[in-house]
Amino acid sequence: MAKRTSGHASAAYEDSLGAALIALRLVVVVSCAAAIGAMFYGLQRPEEPSVGTVEAIPYLTPSLAPSVGPYTPSVTPSPDPPIEPSSTPTVAVPRVGIVAGHWGSDTGAMCPDGLTEVEINLDIARRAVYLLQSLGYQADLLEEYDSRLQGYQTDALVSIHADSCEEFPNADPPASGFKVASVEDSMVPEAEGRLVGCLAQSYAARTGMYFHANSITYDMTRYHTFYEIDDRTPGAIIETGFMLNDRYILTQRADLVVQGIVDGIVCFIEGEGQ
Ligand SMILES: [Zn+2]
Structure with a gap:
């Protein structure tokens, strides 16, 4: 009986141990999932102001990554051309x-x-x-x-x-x-x-x-x-x-x-x- 009890007890212990292991596995799985999710979220987050993030993808220069960041025209309007000084002497050909x-x-x-x-x-x-x-x-x-x-x-x-x-x-x-x-x-x-x-x-x-x-x-x-x-x-x-x-x-x-x-x-x- 005791054996049975112990057997019972043993079985109960084994049951509880199994449940604990399952729970632990669940925790690990959830933790892993959470970690993966966190990583995934981190990668998918919109641009961070961190310069390091931009530098980590050096090939994504603004001109080659049209979907990243705000649109900036490739040709920025140039300021008015410099005005020639009016005092510049012009050599007139006779x-x-x-x-x-x-x-x-x-x-x-x-x-x-x-x-x-x-x-x-x-x-x-x-x-x-x-x-x-x-x-x-x-x-x-x-x-x-x-x-x-x-x-x-x-x-x-x-x-x-x-x-x-x-x-x-x-x-x-x-x-x-x-x-x-x-x-x-x-x-x-x-x-x-x-x-x-x-x-x-x-x-x-x-x-x-x-x-x-x-x-x-x-x-x-x-x-x-x-x-x-x-x-x-x-x-x-x-x-x-x-x-x-x-x-x-x-x-x-x-x-x-x-x-x-x-x-x-x-x-x-x-x-x-x-
Ligand atoms: Zn003549």
């Missing part, structure tokens, strides 16, 4: 116009052998434009009645012509030399006076020719182009020489003629000859 006299209109004066004034003028004008451009200037090659001359507004305008091929046997001084003039009723007399002075001085220095002052005519001082350009544009007309007596330098040493004209323009633009 601009001048060169008219090839009679070009696009007529031949101008003509020699008995067919040499025309326009071909002399155009050769000189083209070379002058090329030389000015090589010096860094803007230079326009213009026809006698070029449409661009209406209201033409630049730093200077020079029209190139040559004198007649007639003999003038009684001329005193002889029909040789050059002359320069500006419009007779100038709106910018100081500037035009300086442009004429620069051209005359430089041209004489380069070519060795004389200023043939007493043959300046109304054709020069009332030259039509002076009334077409903007009246603030300093303008001058140069008669580079007489086609008969100065033929050699006009046709064979045009380089000196061109250099004299360009020197005069540079003298004026650079503020020399004051």
Whole structure:
């Protein structure tokens, strides 16, 4: 009986032990479940302010994780562009116009052998434009009645012509030399006076020719182009020489003629000859 009792007791003990073990297992299972749940919850929680969490996933850079965190535009509006200081000096490129006299209109004066004034003028004008451009200037090659001359507004305008091929046997001084003039009723007399002075001085220095002052005519001082350009544009007309007596330098040493004209323009633009 005792054995039974003990057996009973033993059985009861064993029952209670079994129940305790089950309870312990339950506790362990619940604890594990709770721990797993806690871990899971921890992983699934919304972002913590901790920097370490972000750093633990370095590959999730904001640009590659569009669903994480608040949306930030990839292109943030840039502030207004910096304003250039108004005191910054701007280097203006000088601009001048060169008219090839009679070009696009007529031949101008003509020699008995067919040499025309326009071909002399155009050769000189083209070379002058090329030389000015090589010096860094803007230079326009213009026809006698070029449409661009209406209201033409630049730093200077020079029209190139040559004198007649007639003999003038009684001329005193002889029909040789050059002359320069500006419009007779100038709106910018100081500037035009300086442009004429620069051209005359430089041209004489380069070519060795004389200023043939007493043959300046109304054709020069009332030259039509002076009334077409903007009246603030300093303008001058140069008669580079007489086609008969100065033929050699006009046709064979045009380089000196061109250099004299360009020197005069540079003298004026650079503020020399004051
Ligand atoms: Zn002419």
